[in-house]
């Protein structure tokens with residue numbers, strides 16, 4: 001392994017170290033939580049399988065491909081015995097969400113409540129040490145740790161009381177094509193239908209697809225690791241201009257900076273995941289969205305996403321067979 005890494009580019013070394021650290025750190029978190037009785041062993045097992053699959057899949061769509069044995073630094077025997085399907089399916093099946101989204105979801109599960117302070121404190125405690133050496137030049141953040149997390153909630157119309165929080169994280173990937181692959185998977189397979197539609201409409205028309213029937217609030221935070229900055233571990237941040245366009249009626253409290261240079265496409269931000277969870281959990285809100293009318297249909301835009309996904313996977317020589325299969329860690 002050492003020899004393998006010494007011959008690699010600094011960027012590939014960071015990829016391998018980040019992947020290795022993320023898998024092992026996540027396993028430590030889930031196993032400790034299961035041992036404390038804060039996470040059902042069955043659920044811990046499913047989270048470990050899902051994260052292992054995503055990270056090994058990222059190795060398969062990396063350029064050059066990175067084999068599981070190189071990501072895990074030879075330490076594969078036990079994992080291979082426990083989860084043989086993960087090692088097979090990372091070469092054929094797609095994940096449904098990024099690794100940090102799984103970690104955040106698991107942390108909400110471990111904390112056992114959706115109160116923002118408890119969830120964010122636990123999260124920061126876990127990711128504080130998720131940094132990797134940066135080509136002999138200090139430390140850099142693990143590339144699979146999201147830069148931004150957010151949570152959203154709505155006020156119950158009947159009682160005026162605030163309802164529970166839903167959490168999201170920005171998409172983490174190594175490389176721009178790989179990022180497009182993950183956003184297209186989220187749109188095509190994972191996110192609530194109206195959120196996928198909004199992302200497609202945003203990219204096509206640069207405008208919003210719908211407004212909410214009730215007051216939705218959203219707060220976003222930049223996440224820093226220890227060596228990264230003097231900001232402290234977490235800082236409130238405004239939504240980006242694109243989220244502000246996409247969700248004009250959400251109460252963000254902060255306005256996006258006017259001079260922000262936006263290089264990401266719609267679908268990259270933490271807000272989509274948390275709002276997708278909110279709408280999935282509250283179909284009574286999803287059914288009353290005020291949808292704007294467009295000449296183009298939902299299916300047509302999703303087909304374009306499917307085709308871009310096919311194209312990018314083929315470019316990276318990922319052999320998915322005749323149609324996409326998605327990995328299910330519950331089986």
Ligand SMILES: [Zn+2]
Nearest residue numbers: 240242243269
């Ligand atoms: Zn945004």
